[in-house]
Amino acid sequence: MDIRVDKEKSMKKPGAVIAGIGLLIFFLYLTPAIAAVRVMTVKMARGDARVGVLIGNAQVISAEKSSARSLNRNDRLYVGDEVATGSGSRLELLLPDSSRVRFSGNTRFRIQEIKYGEHNDSRCIRINVSMGKAWANVSRAVGKQGIFELQSENAIAGVRGTVYRMNVENDQSTLVKVYEGQVHVSGGGKTKSTTPAVMSPPSKIAGPRSVSGPRKVAMEEWTVIVRAMQQISINADGTAGMPSDFVMEEDRDDWVDWNRSRDEIDDSE
Template identity: 30%
Template sequence: MRLSTPTLLRQVPFCLFSSLALATPAYVFASQPAAAPGSFINTPPDMTYFALQGDTLSAIAKRYTEKTSNWQILGKRNNIGNDRTIPIGTAILIPLELLPEEASEARVIAMTGNPAYKAADGTTGNLALGSVLKEGAQISTDKNGFLTLALPDESRISIPSNSNVSLSKLRKTKYTASPRTEVTLLQGKVESRVSSLVGNKGRFEVRTNLAVAGVRGTNFRVGVNEDGIANEVLEGGVAVNNASAKKKEELVLTAGKGNIISASGIGKVVDLLPPPKMSDSYLLQERPTLQFQVDTTPEAAGYRVQIAKDKDIIDVLAENRYKDNRFKFDGFADGNYFVRITAIDKLGLEGLPLVKAVTLKARPEPPFTVQPKNKVRAERLDFAWTEASNAVSYHLQFARDAAFKDLLIDKPDLKEVQFSAERPKDGEYYWRVATIANTNGKADHGPYSDVQKFTVLPATSLAPPDEGNGNQLSFSWASEPGQKFLIQISMDAEFKKLYLDKELDKAELKIQRPQAGTYFIRVRSTDPDGYVSAFTATQKITLLPRWTSGDGTAIQSGGGPVGTNY
């Protein structure tokens, strides 16, 4: 099998290969095909150039490093002792550090709010998706702003709210596009997700007034806080040093480690707090307000929470900091999101992240439940709820258990906002209702309302009235200790013409016998806890004219007072 020159270069150490090329050029290049003369390939830590006819080291140095004097460095790198003509097709190694730099750029790939920028020439404006930034641009985000930039090598720079960042160096090497990036953090925080720089010998640094963090491919955060500069490494390694110290000290932070750099020096390495723990019950949200809660830990002084469209948390939609372990976000449409939660320790270092996929399905919103609630003492079970403006129907469920596995009623297509059923046995029950709307021509079943628990108790019921000696009517009904009552007697079935409206502490009433006529009677109870029952079923009585003696006493017969009927 014949190998191409690039393949051979990967298999033979470069310094050894150069020696072979000079010692036995006929053997190496006659038996192996060379790349086209004048072409080059990226072979870190060098660029490999294939010589043209008549090339010399000084000509190559001038052409690719812009300094003729660099021919001596090339000579040492390639074991060539003098600046003589090089055979056509010879592989010449050019260290990447010698290549000149050219301008690079950063592009806005995700943003929230209204991030602003100030270009190197002093022009200002607001950023938008797709905006391109050049070296020297300064970016600021407000309370609700967030921005993610992409570099040509697919590195990412995320700038959260209340931050100010300058792209102080945004360049790349000519010919090989090896990145040369410096980000200066003036305020707030910056998170960098850097593509590996090992292969291209690139550089990526985050600078502050106190520290420099340099990487070779990693995911890390740098923040400005009251005590100094916070460095937090999520992946890879970061070399940090105190930029203001006369004697340069350097410390390498590995994954899961962090430290604080202050004016007094480089702080000790500490373990970042582990990812917070959260119940999976928060992964499906059925109310418009997103709510989360994590387990408390004594080491956490606060939390940072972000909502994003992607699991890498590049396209951030909202973020906030909290002192407590409960978090809320409003204003989101139904859909799929990702939440990232980190705990912040007492030094101000942000810990390792918890990232979870979250689904919001809160619409169509359920109606408000009206009845029953808490208790029922009625002869029938009446359900009622408010009307939803976009509803085409409702789904009612009534069960013996809160999980709704033991269903007694399951009505998936009710058109009205009420439903009546037979009264079940005394005991505890649960009910809920959902809205069904028409979305894009299809039935859209929304989440259920909050579960309503209630207790069915013995119904309040009137016993038939007792006329006693004929001059009085006596009413009584079943009761429980501590109850109070309202009894109403009306001359019409709608209870608009009340004959009596009386509150009682006992479950009985005695009144003088009213005049002959038709009357309607009902009673309701109030429990000691304030629960007010529905009125009992209305009872109707008809009192006929009676014969009385001279003292007003009803004339009796074997069947009772003469002339009475009720």
Template identity: 30%
Template sequence: MRLTRPLVLRQISVCFAFSLALALPMYSMAAKTSANGEPGSFISTPPDMTYFAVQGDTLSAIAKRYTDKTRNWTILGKRNKIDDDRAIPIGTAILIPLELLPEEDSEAKVIAMTGTPTYKAKDGSSGNLALGTVVREGTQITTDKNGFLTLSLIDESRISIPSNSQVSLAKLRKTKYTGSPRTEVNLLQGKVESRVSSLVSNKGRFEVRTNLAVAGVRGTNFRVGVNEDGIANEVLSGGVAVANTTNAAGKKPDELMLTAGKGNIISSSGVGKAVDLLPAPVMSELYLLQERPTLQFQVEPNAAAVAYRVQIAKDADILTILTENRFKDNRFKFDGFADGNYFVRITAIDKAGLEGFPLVKAVTLKARPEPPFTVQPKNKVRAERLDFAWTEASDAVAYHLQVAKDPEFKNLLLEKNEIKEVQLSSDRPAEGNYYWRIATITRKDGKADHGPFSDVQKFAVLPVTSLAPPGEGNGNQLSFSWASEPGQKFLIQISTDAQFSKLFLSRELDQAELKIDRPQAGTYFIRVRSTDPDGYVSPFSATQKITIQQRWTSGDGSPINSSGGAVGTNF
């Protein structure tokens, strides 16, 4: 989908110049090369190309042939310490500075993408980009809200274009004979991140331009973004010099060197001072394995951060970005991910809008098959037997039950991992506090697939009473519970069909528990969704199924018991 909102940019004229303290002098009086080659051949010897003369060669002839300009013979003379344009002996090594070589067309290739980024070529053709697509000079690329793109240049440099951005590949060329890259990217909207291979030795050039500024580098990792305040510049490695060109004619531009870890804002008032980029956020290792469908992350608070940018990708280099979002708080949530391995990148954003250093972590999501809802026991047990029950999980072939004396399940009292039913009865343990949890086992690719355990349920084994006190339901109620967090609200639905078109119950709750009178015999389906205090609404949980069997009751509705329990029921 092409972005349609109008592009508004301030008319600020700003110039960035790479500090050429890193570059090599163009016309240094280097010693003659010791390289040998066949007459008429050439080799790349950065910062020059070495050509081996043939019979009849002169500096002017060589200059015309390889630089397209005869007058360049004087530059070749200085570089090779030859005073005049006389005949050169066969096989003589002649150094030709790479800066003098003419340019020819180059290209870039789409190596990673998400969504449907679009392009418009120089010839007017347009369409959607795809992996492996080769783009050339003059192509304009647009990403929408869910689109991300990474291009690879001929020297393995990378251009990453995040969502809601628009760039034009204004120049994609390379030097003839040696292939030294000459790249110019026009940023029209949004942001661009560049990871540029070193261009110092091969005299290559890489520039990111807007109608406000130009940033030229010879090997660095930096970000440039267009925002309401002007241009945001963030240098992660290498160095970039920035200069304001709006000064009066003849007045020296204001200049500022941005080294690694520094950033600034260029605005209509001038070149902002260099400031330290915020450090990479800190996150607990507990978030590296996630066992619920909603991916959740939380970083330690940073008083200097006003927001955070979070990206989920398939690779550690964050080239194939699956989604991203900006959050004001230090807690982040993402839905819609299948189980698998991912990478998360988190940056803190300061009050000026500058992004800091990134935190990148590998994350494993193993949330399926989802655990069943626990039914009983709840809170306390006053019975001769310890009975466990849970809902039926979709595609389950077995269930894994654990009972322990501690919430960390280091001291197991009971463990069963091949339960075929949705209930289990065991001997009553000694009085005290206990913990239990249940997991679903399915079949995947011919092998057992063990899902994560449910949230831990605590119960107390209390003295047996012969008659339940009034108000406890006398077995005429069902109770359901699910994982919750402080302040959440819930919508729970029970239906007589799996499509939830025939609702038996739909209720909003402030607590993660539902108690209802035992319904008539039959099959029911249950699902729940949560709403966080911040307004975040989760998708519905996986549907669970419960079966209520017919049973005999007395006149007051209480179950008729035999020595084996209530007659005609599995609860």
């Protein structure tokens, strides 16, 4: 009897060992998956942006510091931060409302305002592009009272739930192209100095007289609605043409194709 019991115990041991090994393998397999989920669910603060993609290099000067530092993936950007991307580089920012803004190489921009709350009227995002190319995929979470704007020296493009891009040249002329939805593009309202012309009398020569100096003249403000597959050009002096249609095939280049592929990836997440 004693020998039979020992045999039964010895026969049960291999099964227990196999079960233990299987349990260990299960936890080893599950642990990386849990870690990956944690990486993908990084929470955004309500007043900052996160670097989601960085190809190449970029420099940032924060509002509190005068010296530049290198920007890295997952770094945070705050109001007042100024960023310059290197030649051939590409940068994607993830904003608190799940919108994404991307910048090409040789682009300079500044975070003007990032405010995100529970209510639509407390969502306000403004980014100033002083030079270069920007592509915005704006979340529909920005409701009727929310604000999302890309700004240049001569134009402001405000949108809700759409896809568009802005090119700012060295002379501050600006091009806005809309791919989905519609964009309200506005400009003018600034002042420029002008010197009034002095006209001489047709016959009799008048004596010396004082001439008023340069004076400021307000530029006429304008707002244009640019719809899907339309573009608008804003001149360096702030004047704008009328929106015109463009064809996707003629618009394609490396920058456009990369952004459209990124939009597909982001929309599927």
